[in-house]
Amino acid sequence: MSHSEIVTAAMLAIGDELLSGRTKDKNVGHLAEVLTLAGIDLKEVRIVADDEEAIVEALNALRSRYHYVFTSGGIGPTHDDITADAISKAFGLPCVHDEKAMELLGEMYARRNMEFSEARQRMARMPKGAAHIPNAVSTAPGFQVENVYVMAGVPQVFQAMLEVVIKTLPAGKRILSRAISCPFGEGDIGTPLGEVQKAHPETSIGSYPRYDEMKGFHVELVVRARDEAVLNAAAADVEAMIATLKASRPVLEA
Amino acid sequence: MSHSEIVTAAMLAIGDELLSGRTKDKNVGHLAEVLTLAGIDLKEVRIVADDEEAIVEALNALRSRYHYVFTSGGIGPTHDDITADAISKAFGLPCVHDEKAMELLGEMYARRNMEFSEARQRMARMPKGAAHIPNAVSTAPGFQVENVYVMAGVPQVFQAMLEVVIKTLPAGKRILSRAISCPFGEGDIGTPLGEVQKAHPETSIGSYPRYDEMKGFHVELVVRARDEAVLNAAAADVEAMIATLKASRPVLEA
Numbered sequence: 001m002s003h004s005e006i007v008t009a010a011m012l013a014i015g016d017e018l019l020s021g022r023t024k025d026k027n028v029g030h031l032a033e034v035l036t037l038a039g040i041d042l043k044e045v046r047i048v049a050d051d052e053e054a055i056v057e058a059l060n061a062l063r064s065r066y067h068y069v070f071t072s073g074g075i076g077p078t079h080d081d082i083t084a085d086a087i088s089k090a091f092g093l094p095c096v097h098d099e100k101a102m103e104l105l106g107e108m109y110a111r112r113n114m115e116f117s118e119a120r121q122r123m124a125r126m127p128k129g130a131a132h133i134p135n136a137v138s139t140a141p142g143f144q145v146e147n148v149y150v151m152a153g154v155p156q157v158f159q160a161m162l163e164v165v166i167k168t169l170p171a172g173k174r175i176l177s178r179a180i181s182c183p184f185g186e187g188d189i190g191t192p193l194g195e196v197q198k199a200h201p202e203t204s205i206g207s208y209p210r211y212d213e214m215k216g217f218h219v220e221l222v223v224r225a226r227d228e229a230v231l232n233a234a235a236a237d238v239e240a241m242i243a244t245l246k247a248s249r250p251v252l253e254a
Numbered sequence: 255m256s257h258s259e260i261v262t263a264a265m266l267a268i269g270d271e272l273l274s275g276r277t278k279d280k281n282v283g284h285l286a287e288v289l290t291l292a293g294i295d296l297k298e299v300r301i302v303a304d305d306e307e308a309i310v311e312a313l314n315a316l317r318s319r320y321h322y323v324f325t326s327g328g329i330g331p332t333h334d335d336i337t338a339d340a341i342s343k344a345f346g347l348p349c350v351h352d353e354k355a356m357e358l359l360g361e362m363y364a365r366r367n368m369e370f371s372e373a374r375q376r377m378a379r380m381p382k383g384a385a386h387i388p389n390a391v392s393t394a395p396g397f398q399v400e401n402v403y404v405m406a407g408v409p410q411v412f413q414a415m416l417e418v419v420i421k422t423l424p425a426g427k428r429i430l431s432r433a434i435s436c437p438f439g440e441g442d443i444g445t446p447l448g449e450v451q452k453a454h455p456e457t458s459i460g461s462y463p464r465y466d467e468m469k470g471f472h473v474e475l476v477v478r479a480r481d482e483a484v485l486n487a488a489a490a491d492v493e494a495m496i497a498t499l500k501a502s503r504p505v506l507e508a
Contacts (some may be wrong), residue, residue, distance in 0.1 A: 016460055019296045020429075021286030022476065023462065028301070032275030042273045044308070045301035047282070050460075054298070077440045078461035079448035109441075119444020137465065156465045175274075186331045187363075190373020194333035206270055206304075207332035208277065211391065211410045222276065 007040045007172035010062040013047040014055055014073040014083055015153055026155045027072045034162055039172030040068065050074055055086035063090075063148050068169065070162070073153030075142065077119040083150060084125045084143075091145055093127035100132060101141050108139040126150075135160035173226050178235045182207075182219040184245055192241045193221070200234035202227070261294045261426035264316040267301045268309055268327040268337055269407055280409045281326045288416055293426035294322065304328055309340035317344075317402050322423065324416070327407030329396065331373040337404060338379045338397075345399055347381035355386060355395050362393040380404075389414035427480050432489045436461075436473040438499055443473070446495045454488035456481070 011031055017023040028045050035042045043066060048054040055074075062069045074083030088095035101124035109116040126143040133142035133149065135157050142151040142161045151161040182189060186209055197205045203225040209217050221238055225231040265285055271277040282299050289296045297320055302308040309328075316323045328337030342349035355378035363370040380397040387396035387403065389411050396405040396415045405415040436443060440463055451459045457479040463471050475492055479485040 016458065017462055017476070018282075019286055019299070020290050020431075020478075021283055021288075021296075022431075024283040028272075029275055029278040032273055034275075036274050042275075043303060044312075045273070045299075047299035049297060058298075076461070076463060077444040079444070079451050080458075080460050114441070117441050117445060119448075120441035122444060123441075138471070154463055154465050154471075177274075177276075187368070187371050187374035187377075190331040190333070190376060191371060194373075197333050204270065204334075206334050207330070208271055209330060209408055211408050217392070217408075222271070224274075 005172070007068075007170070008043050008066040009035055009040050009068040009070065010044045010046070010066045011042065012055070012058050012062060012069060012071045013045065013153075014050065014071060014086075015047075016049050016080070018047050018073075019049055027153070027158045030155070030159060031070055031162065034166055036175065038166055038169065039174035040169065041172070041175070050080050050082055052082055052086045052089065055083065056090045059087065059090045059148065063146070067147060069148045070165075071148065071150045072158050075123065075140065075150060075152055077117075077122045081122065084122075084127070087145060087148065087150055088127040091127055091148075093129065093145070095125050096128050097121060097124045098126050098130065098132075098141075098143075101126065104141070105139055133161045133165055135164065175224050175226055176228055176231045177222055177224045178231060180221045180223070180235065180238050180242070182221050182242060184219070184242070185217060186219055188245060189219070189221075189241065192245070193238070196234065196237045196241055199237065200225075200230070202230050203234040205234065205238065259426070261322075261424070262297050262320040263289055263294050263322040263324065264298045264300070264320045265296065266309070266312050266316060266323060266325045267299065267407075268304065268325060269301075270303050270334070272301050272327075273303055281407070281412045284409070284413060285324055285416065288420055290429065292420055292423065293428035294423065295426070295429070304334050304336055306336055306340045306343065309337065310344045313341065313344045313402065317400070321401060323402045324419075325402065325404045326412050329377065329394065329404060329406055331371075331376045335376065338376075338381070341399060341402065341404055342381040345381055345402075347383065347399070349379050350382050351375060351378045352380050352384065352386075352395075352397075355380065358395070359393055387415045387419055389418065429478050429480055430482055430485045431476055431478045432485060434475045434477070434489065434492050434496070436475050436496060438473070438496070439471060440473055442499060443475075443495065446499070447475070447492070450488065450491045450495055453491065454479075454484070456484050457488040459488065459492065 046058045074081045123140040130143040130145045137157045137160045206222045208220045223235045300312045328335045377394040384397040384399045391411045391414045460476045462474045477489045
């Protein structure tokens with residue numbers, strides 16, 4: 001994959017607990033940060049329940065559309081862990097007890113003098129031919145099938161797996177960004193900022209209002225581009241816009 | 255809508271900043287909690303960029319499939335706020351400056367001695383015929399079109415709007431849940447827990463491993479059902495399962 005090509009990705013987070021509010025997802029934000037640093041554009045995220053049909057449908061939609069798909073959740077040893085089966089079904093592959101995973105897990109439980117139970121053996125199941133994704137936190141492997149990376153839902157394990165995976169991916173051309181704090185409200189900058197965006201079509205300029213109980217609303221402007229000169233030119237125009245507004249009126253707080 | 259019918263919902267979170275990792279979404283988890291309390295099942299979440307085509311496609315997929323769709327983000331006054339246009343397009347409606355919203359915003363800015371700029375007037379745009387969603391934090395309205403509720407991305411405003419909206423929705427039959435702390439690892443309970451689940455098909459039993467740097471992994475079991483007697487029967491069997499395991503072996507920490 002050449003560095004000039006834009007590399008895209010999607011995430012599929014799996015788990016009833018994310019949709020009931022019992023667990024607040026922490027993996028989407030982490031994946032987003034890691035991919036941004038790697039120059040890979042996260043384009044879409046879906047969160048679905050522990051429901052085979054929902055997983056298969058979402059996975060097939062995402063894997064055909066983006067270069068990479070990263071999943072989280074549902075690869076443990078209990079009955080509600082159905083991700084391995086669902087991914088196998090999506091690829092039309094049999095879901096089997098992987099020989100290497102059985103060995104690794106068997107050795108680990110023997111060392112710890114624990115039973116390698118039928119439930120624990122479930123963690124060795126993956127689509128036939130899948131590649132392991134190891135992790136330093138627990139021995140249970142994630143796995144890769146084609147462009148899909150299947151990882152754990154527990155954030156510490158997800159992060160450990162992602163650390164391994166990200167090193168194996170060809171990096172894209174990283175998006176550069178510059179944050180510019182803005183003392184004017186969005187309503188004051190909206191029109192001139194739109195003009196700056198139009199004048200710099202190769203950049204993406206975002207305006208992010210934040211709300212603080214003490215300070216009320218304030219605004220952070222973020223210019224993004226893949227080329228540094230392009231980024232600098234647009235950022236200079238945003239700063240000039242703020243300077244012009246400052247000269248023409250007092251700073252408004254809202 | 256009768257109380258015996260299951261009421262479903264989806265969320266569509268909109269914003270480049272969620273996908274770059276710059277902003278960590280806080281609205282999905284909040285919506286999930288509020289809907290669970292209201293007896294509405296959140297079935298799917300999608301996060302997409304500030305991209306009209308992506309918003310239209312996701313919205314049309316979700317609104318035809320679930321009773322309600324809640325969106326967050328992209329309704330401010332800057333050029334990257336394209337949600338009103340995208341929702342209008344998805345419904346085939348013109349996106350117009352709503353008369354009532356223009357009045358409300360115009361009065362508010364007059365009171366504050368601020369210019370009702372062209373950018374601020376953008377916040378009054380919505381699909382023709384949409385109903386307002388007010389909020390106590392900022393005056394800018396969200397809006398409702400058919401089964402779609404369009405709300406702000408700033409969490410405080412999203413929450414204020416949701417508070418108004420949720421009261422207008424017919425509540426579903428609330429899912430009851432009981433959390434049971436489990437001193438055994440998932441690998442020890444996987445097989446018997448699967449049997450409990452099979453014996454109680456009207457419940458959904460989840461097993462949630464957590465990782466703590468001090469304590470390692472521990473497991474929370476959650477039984478969910480819409481009927482209290484059904485819930486109690488399954489929870490009793492989960493507790494009996496734990497008692498049986500305790501009698502047969504020492505507590506395992508992992």
